[in-house]
Amino acid sequence: MNNRKVLSLKYRPQNFDQLIGQESMSTAIQNAIEMDRVPNAYLLTGIRGVGKTTTARIIAKAINCNKKFGSEEKCSKEEYCHCEAIVDSSHMDILEMDAASKTGIDDIREILESAQYLPASAKYKVFIIDEVHMLSKQAFNALLKTLEEPPPHLKFILATTEVKKIPVTILSRCQRFDLRRIKMEEMQLFLRDIAIKEQAKVDDKALAIIAKSSEGSVRDALSVLDQAIITFNLQDQDITEQNVRDMLGLADQSRVIELLSFIVRGSQQDALREAEDIFDIGADPKLILQSMLEIIYLISRTKTFGKIENDLSVSESESILIKQISDEIDLTYVSMLWHFTLKGIEELNSTPNPFLSFRMLLIRLAHLKNMPDPQLLLEEDDFDNEIETETYNNTTGLKAEPLISKTQIKNTIQEKKEVPKIKPDTVNLASSTQEIHSFQELVDLTNKHKEIELKFDLERNVRLVKFDQGKIDISFNESLSKDFIKNLSLKLNEWTGKRWMITLSKAEGETSIYETKSQLKEETLKDIKQTEAYKKVLEAFPDAELIDVQEEDQK
Structure with missing residues (x-):
């Protein structure tokens, strides 16, 4: 019979000295054991394969060892060696439970019932619960009291990869150790x-x-x-x-760098051809994208700190290639590459054919070269708004000068299209300027030009404090549109050919037009109800009620 063990089991650490990359945790636990200050419960968390269950077994051996654990001193043949029984998973007092398969409260009840009994041979009875985050809410609640005040002979060791799923009430009762990734x-x-x-x-x-x-x-x-x-x-x-x-199924890193160089140069055909060659060796599209993310990170690091040195993941020749790519682009373009590649990985997970999705992503990345810097676009858009405003004031209708902006690729100049000429009807409107002498004339003008939102705000949500040529002081209520000031300024500029200053005042101001009309209507209704004609109508129609009045031109 072949008893060959896989390497992960054959070289499993048997003491704290054999654990790699967890020195601080090992020191803390060993000191606690030597001082006889072992906590009621340990919580070990970390990614898969860093030694959580292995550490739990080592702790169980250390607190139950007849000799000084970790020393060269061994148990004699006449003595029972707890360490060997724990390694063989045959010790009666060391119980391991897989919470992924036993998640219910009944499973926890079995543990708690057995916890009442003293250990058969060891100093401590130890419960190792692996993947503890899989327990149900009821199971966690049942564990709380025993976990906080267990019998003196009982210790818990919990292990998990998803510590965020464990209730805070459990975390507060454990001494937590985070096992780090191995460098x-x-x-x-x-x-x-x-x-x-x-x-x-x-x-x-x-x-x-x-x-x-x-x-x-x-x-x-x-x-x-x-x-x-x-x-x-x-x-x-x-x-x-x-x-x-x-x-x-990994692509050669130098080929991934070459693929990125084609993308940066905007060479779509070369990028697709290189991708096909990489696919021919059996590379997975998702792994290629992950490698691309690593190279993009190295490009940004090179861009920030200079040439990469003392990095075991990159050879000297690859470092030179990365430096060449970083010299051609800036950090804005690197950020765009990173963002699009991340989105590409998400698309691969939701696309039936990942190879097609990968090719489409390469095409998009190759065309990133011609995309302008988003920040420059925002700045140019603000500048365009200023030019358009000046053109509105220019009755001659002269054409503005074209703008020129740099893209994120160095030494590449992308010409911005000319600002379009103002339409003739807009120029005619600007040239036929009007004078506004009162607030009511302003309201009438909004009605004439069918600016319904402005008219509504002026009548209902604004109170006039002071009106002068080129300047309006107003107060307002909470219902005023957030774009009111901007819209009114633009329209006044368009209608009068002048810049108007609109000031928000703390003064109460006059009653709004809507309030004035409402008060006038109420007074009119009250006066009409006192007339003989109204009384005669009520005598003829007792259920009648006067609810509104209108002027003749409003009928």
Whole structure:
């Protein structure tokens, strides 16, 4: 029978010294154990494969070890070794529960019932609950009291990848440790040691690719290394960088940089051709986009801090290529590339054919070269508004000078189209200026030009404080349109050919036109109801009621 273990299980850490990348956590836990200040519950959180369950077992061994845990001193043959039983998952007092498969309150009740009994042989009874965030709300509530005040012989160790899903009431009862991702340099050294122990022929660049693809997960890195050894070393082949890329479906980083250079130059055909070549080696479109994001980040870093140095993920030749691309563009264009690429990854997840979506994204990215800087567009739009206002005041109708703006690509000049000539009817309107002598004339003018919103605000939401030629002081209520001042200024400029100053005053001002009309109508109704004619109408029609009056020209 073949008892060969996979590398992730074969080289699983058995003590705190063998944990990589978690030195601060290891020191804190070991000090607590030596001082006999072990908390009621530990909470271990981090991404997959960084050692949460492994650390939980090491803690269980450390607090129950008959000797000084981690030292060279071993238990004698006559003594029962808790550590070996815990490693074999056969210890009666160390109970592991997978909360992903046992999520209900009944499962927690079983644990709590067994918690009342003393440990059979160990010093502490330890409950290890993996993926604890999967427990139901009722299960968490049932766990609260025991977690806060457990029996002296009971300890909890909770592990999770989704700490945000755990209730705050649980978090406050645990001593929390965040297991960090393993750095690429640490991962490479660790993989090199494993490769030597396994007598595997692996070059450093291949180990760098494996470490990078693992994204800080030791288990993922060991799984990829195990796959590479089985695939190539058993065929008497060395494990090279290209072999690993072919196995994982990764595009060569230099080819991704070349693809980006075509995009930056706006060469659509070359970009699509390069993408087809990358697809031929079996690369995944999503992985290509992720590599592009990494290169875009490196371009921005180069743009900000200069040439990349001491970066294990980039070779010297690739660093030179990245520097060449960064010299051709500015940070605004880099930000646009980043944004569009991120959106492209989202589209890949929702498109039935990711290859078509990837090609369409390349076409859009290639055309980014000709897009103007958004900030410059805003500034030019403000400048255009000023030119148009001046043209309204110019009765000669002279054409404005064209604008010229730079795009985000250096040494590239994009001409802005000429400001269009003002229509003849607009010029005629500007040339036939009018005089406005009163506030009522202004209201009548808005009615004449069918400016309904302005007329409504002037009559109902504005009170006149003072009216002079070129200047109006008003007060207003909360219903006034937010664009009232802007719209009224433009229309006054258009109708009179002059700039008007509109001032908001704290003075109460006159009653609004609507209020004046309403008061006049009420007084008229009151006077009519006192007339003999109205009384005769009521005698003839007792249910009649006078509700409104209108002038003859309003009928």
